[in-house]
Amino acid sequence: MDTPTEVLHRVFGYDSFRAGQQEIIEHVVAGGDALVLMPTGGGKSLCYQIPALVRPGVGVVVSPLIALMQDQVDALRALGVRAGFLNSTQGLDEQQTVAATLLAGELDLLYLAPERLRVESTMRLLEKAKISVFAIDEAHCVAQWGHDFRPDYLALSQLHERFPQIPRIALTATATPATHAEISTRLGLDQARHFVAGFDRPNIHYRITAKSEPKRQLLDFLRTEHDGDAGIVYCLSRASVEKIAEFLVEHGIAAVPYHAGLDAATRAAHQARFLREDGLIVVATIAFGMGIDKPDVRFVAHLDLPKSLEGYYQETGRAGRDGLPATAWMAYGLQDVVQHRRLSLEGDEAHRRRQAHHLDAMLALCETVGCRRVMLLDYFGQKDAEPCGNCDTCQTPPASWDGTVPAQKVLSTVLRLARERRQKFGVGQVVDILLGKTTAKVLQHGHETLTVFGVGAELGNAEWHGVVRQLLSQGLLAVESDYGALVLTDDSAAVLRGQREVLLRRDLAPARSRSGSGSGASKGKTAVELPAAAAPVFERLRAWRAGVAKEQGVPAYVIFHDATLREIATLGPASLGELARVNGVGENKLAKYGPGVLETLAAETSAS
Template sequence: MALSDASPETSDATQVLHRVFGYSSFRGEQQEIVEQVVAGGDALVLMPTGGGKSLCYQIPALVREGTGVVISPLIALMQDQVDALTALGVRAGFLNSTQDPYERQAVEQAFLADELDLLYLAPERLRTEGTQRLLDRGTVSLFAIDEAHCVAQWGHDFRPDYLALSMLHERWPKVPRIALTATATEATHAEIAARLGLEDARHFVASFDRPNIQYRIVPKNNPTKQLLELIRTEHAGDAGVVYCLSRASVEKTAAFLVEHGVDAVPYHAGMDARARAANQSRFLREDGVVVVATIAFGMGIDKPDVRFVAHLDLPKSVEGYYQETGRAGRDGEPATAWLAYGLQDVVQQRKLIDGSEGDEAHRRGLAMHLDAMLALCETVECRRVRLLAYFGQRGEPCGNCDTCLTPGESWDGTVAAQKLLSTVWRLAKERRQKFGAGQIIDILQGKKTAKVIQFDHDALSVFGVGAELGTAEWRGVVRQLLALRLLAVEGEYGTLVLTEESGEVLGGRRTVQMRKEKAVPAQARKEARSGKGARVPVDLPAAAVPVFEALRAWRAATAKEQGVPAYVVFHDATLREIATRLPATIAELGTIGGVGEAKLTKYGEGVLDALGRSDAPEPAPDAPAPTAPASKSSGPLFDDELPPDPDEEMEEPPWDDWQ
């Protein structure tokens, strides 16, 4: 059925939400946003990953006359996005360089014949005169600008092609625009509005809080082994994403995990395009695959059941950290954001900034981003409160981050800071020498190493004055002084030098509070696991577990047969509700959240058959009839993710995916 030809009664936004997507009510500000765009108004939407952004333009595109044009910055996953919409009965298509001329012509003809509800384009293609003439000849219902933060030149993911999107309102002034992003500071928010001419649009800013994600930052100590321990103890059989800074680290880490029994694949821009695409496909379409990647991976990933995101290297900014960790737990189930962080991360990032291209203002901007990230790592307060504050929002201690679960301690590190800064000063002043952290810590601890003896450093007056602290503690002091800009890194070898602010500490005019170094114990997960190690939702009744597993097996077989990711068939949240409520008829199945008309027709009999084979217990005779939940919007559908970062010094994104 052509959704755009539906009667006025059934084309109402709420009717479309129920009939197509299978949900009975909107969540949060979704309804206000949808009504704004359906009425022809512009909107700027800031909503976290998992908040249901895509519904905010998909439903208006189905309600309004014509085709909704979605500008999305990566082509690699457009096919999966279209497949997911097609499974819902939505007429969707895309135009990009992966298609041959006949495929592109078929999509263009469908658009001109008003046979498409949604058309996906990359910004580069939209800029071509041919595409603009094509849109002139058809009927465009709206423009959706996804990943709108890409327009911000001082944001974390600037894309020059996004600057041209200001022409949308100039060329098609009567077509409403909706710009959406999952990550933007107040400054980036203002820049998006200015560059896209959306100052007069309605602005919707949802909370950036993702309460289901547990944020944990641990001291780095052999991070690959720490990662393996995390997976084995908390996420065996789970899908996850591991981020590394360099391609070599990606390959090494993936091989290490495979060697130790984890189903892991690498992903980075230096790989053969076919191998990269195959690994991405495995991650999307199979259960329990871990992808080890650079930041070239992630944008457009709709996989809802990613249970953990791990960083083995320090992200360059809070925005980058937030968007990458946001790929975990899109289904609303518990997920982990885990980061191993150490002194070398700070040294490395400072060196990258000093060596980066661009003027002093650019380097200053990068340094500000890094300072905010370091503040998040070093805080003894709730990490969620600190994270929300960065985006201009208030929060309360969450009870679901490492600093809440195992509160950190601070200590007066002024004397320790003076000892370390004095050592750096004496080496520079008395010996005209500069050294890295290792040599300075050896001097402070009074270690007569070969290098200490070689340079006669045991004759320094500061030799042995810091024996009261261990090596890990001194490395923590160095790291925190770097984070506070009381110490700086210089040169190719990362030698330590004083800053202008160092004198305030050495002169006793400034005290230094530091976070006490401590190991963060792993948090035990209260969740069942199947025989294969796959995670079973914690709130699933024991009697429903075998039913849930039978449904997952049916879904996996169905998805494989159709060549689509499993979540395109049904999300886990939908299977969980089916396993709990045990619908006995097609009509009852239609009341389950996430079961729209198209999926009911396509999969209804298969689901009931799977329930019949699952040895599902019969409801008790006196049990009340199952009732639909107050709201069936159990999770967002088809939110796109954020693009890779072209400024990454250690990695470039796969540019063949962009055009």
């Protein structure tokens, strides 16, 4: 029987484990249960794949990602691993073939959707097979009030009841301390060993900018920093997804929409294009992304405020899985706060409390004057983080200012409208009153006679909107659910009486980025990370890889990751033996793709 280190080298082509992997793998290989919290890109999959290859029998992987199972299996087969899956996309004949292969002992890994385990015939099939380990991927889906809840995950505790001798490993990249505890309880893993590998993704640059013209801001961001890069743009509504995708295409940027309103065939086609093509952007709702294993996603952009920090971390974590620099960019504004405050008033009392907690944490990240990474890690229970130096607030520290008087003016306007006129209005009318604008609506309601009319001339329209946004964020203003009218809160009175100081974050004007290649642009990265002589070699290898991937009908990263091609281009191996020493080149890939790589390198040498 091979050791974990031997499997790592022979199958996956790596000489050493990443931090935390070896201890987890050896624990599971020895038959122990494990609950693993590890950041996206940290190598979670090896933590169950290697035990499945070391222990006798087949590893059963429970995953909610039906649409990605084929790609997951293709990637393993490219490594020489005998992998298969059972899900609802297969016909009866195909399912019977996989079942027969399983019972014949000819599978190393079998992927199942959680709903399959509710089917008694599936459980009986597994009882007939020799199972090495059960892996429960995306384990946060068991958390009932989480952002990716899957009801079928609640039944997974039966695995231990029916297979008590088989080790289980549950894994997730997204879990607060409360979610961690819920996963442990619901999956019956309280007695398991828990591994928390941290949540930091140091290669991701977090940046949140004041929203002014979001389409233009996004276009500037893409053109100046990520021209030609693959990435994901998240929007809250299906309509916004369609509009932004159309806008990008009109401006010469390859983009496709993805949301639940599209038919299944279109969604599958767009997802397949994203995985297989270089430089394609997917504009999507949160329906897209979980389990996407594309390593070279260079950015994730948000044009709307996510509902929670869990969702934000999960979504931004899809960038930079290869460990190279990536950007998490968001445009955030007043309407985001108003909309989410309204949504947080829906549902029963318990639901409203949860929604308010999620929103408060999200807003705190947006409005902080400190390191965003420190705040993000603190939310997930990692309390000892130091300022990262790689987020916008570290690189350009924002100023805070005493906004007590402007806050009093806003609150006083809302108060006078309610007391003197028995009226409630939204942000626009309140700001118009403060600025002394004699609009038709102001004159219609006689608001020019209010004592607060025109008292806000010291600030401009955008600045007043920023003040209102931060008052909403701090809970000093609230929004009524029906029409978005502003109302006071229990905390407003202390500000009005001068008993509470209000510190506000000074918004930096959203500046247009300088033209030309930015630090994140593909061409810029290649030039920086490769010696000049290696850059054309890398591009030639990418072209070879694209041709092979197209011929085999698999994503390019299934052949080799960019990081592996960069190392090949830099080292210039002249033999299979030298190529075998490159990270990411295991035995099967060496035999399958090695001659093609060497031929490409030889052709490049001859051409030069």
